Amino acid sequence: MTRATSTTAAPSRVPDPTAAFWIAKGVSTALGEAVSDYAIRAMAPEIAVIAGFVIFVVALWLQVSRRRYSPVAYWFAVAAIGVFGTMAADVTHVVLGMPYAVSAPLYALVLAAVFLLWRRTEGTLSVHEVTTTRRELFYWAAVVATFAMGTALGDLAAVGLGLGYLPGIAAFAVLILVPALGYRFLGWNAVFSFWFAYVVTRPLGASVADWLGKPVAEGGVGVGSGWVSLVLTIVMIALVAGMVVARGRARRPDPLLA
Template identity: 40%
Template sequence: MTYPVAATADTPQIRFNKVPEVTPYFWAIKIMATTVGETGADYLIFKMGLGLQMTSILMAVVLVAILIWQFRTDRYTPWVYWLAVTMISVVGTLITDSLSDGYGVPLGVSTAVFIVALIMTFAVWYLREHTLSIHSIDTPAREGFYWLAVLFTFALGTAAGDLLAERLGLGYLPSTFLFGAAILVVIGLWRAGIIGAVTAFWLAYILTRPLGASFGDFLSQPLPNGGLGLGTTTTSLVFLGVILALVGYLTLSGVDREDNARAE
């Protein structure tokens, strides 16, 4: 593992942050990755005919391989990072679907369980590292907490989004607007100084998952189910194409990379 560059007696260790700067590109790709997680999982299960269990196993194996790759990089690398986010989006969706469809766990229970799991992750992370800032993801431990929190946000967002849109009958588009409004409230609270930047970031990060999932379902689901009927294939391919274009731009431009690394 290569987090710090090798140090000598005359040179300090240099730590590079492993996640991107929070820019409009960050939120755009994150929301689209969320949508791909929702529609992509459905595509593999139903269109490819793999079934829920086989899809879950295969995607979990792929995710582990990608995270190993991500951990072995010594700094933020757009292609690797966003590949990990997209795959975690798929796996987070599959975890919730497996609980509800495979084991009959009510979505309300899944939502509560993932809320508790996320709170516990943040609590242990803060007690150990004294920060939850994504500007300091520069050690293996912090990166481990970060990706665990990200996984729980995706699983939680899937459960909460499905609970509102399907079980409670709110519908996909109204759910999209509801979660979008909630994000605007978070932004307003942050700008008013009521909540800090770190709290605002994680609240928005959590809410963008059900936002993207509800929007993805709205685009892909048939008209009788409250969607536009574009299908999972078209929706997944369109969003994947935009993600690839944006990640390519970020790789070439470096606009979402931190200018300064930490020296110790």
């Protein structure tokens, strides 16, 4: 099978997993959960899902058409996937009646299939080598699967297993330390550690959003998904604006060296 030629000179289309990346990833996952919950209550669920899908397609097209990493395009795509991925996971549970204990392993199999095909086709799953359109499409297919799987895992822990939102936050916060510590102290594979953490950020962020937005009677704080969506949107915009400024400064030549 032919593999895409790696070109070191080609620009990366996705960001490096820095501290700012993980903060933004956590906020975006919580944002996706909150916006999805608000949308399906503010309008007919069918319309909300269709609108979420349209925004997802537009955002992904804008990102892929950039052909290089752009903070605005990238995080818009991530946020759109967060919303639509949450809706997709909820539809399989509410509309199709599929238990979380079934949907979570199902999405895990989908993710595994994406990784297997990506690896066999490109020879690497490293985010540092997402420099072609085909690799980027594999990347986004994996991201969609992680969002759907993470949503199902979060709901399974909080609702299916009766753990509750706040204990769920604690559990996933501890779980996300596993790949970080494994990579730092045990020499775990960097690619495996990245995707392990990437999956867990979804149920962690979703649990935070649910805890804040759900009514007190359901184990939440009762702030409301609308207010949580608004605050997280403002935070996300501020984070992306900071990335844009930092990226601009990094590209600006040092006058002392010019």
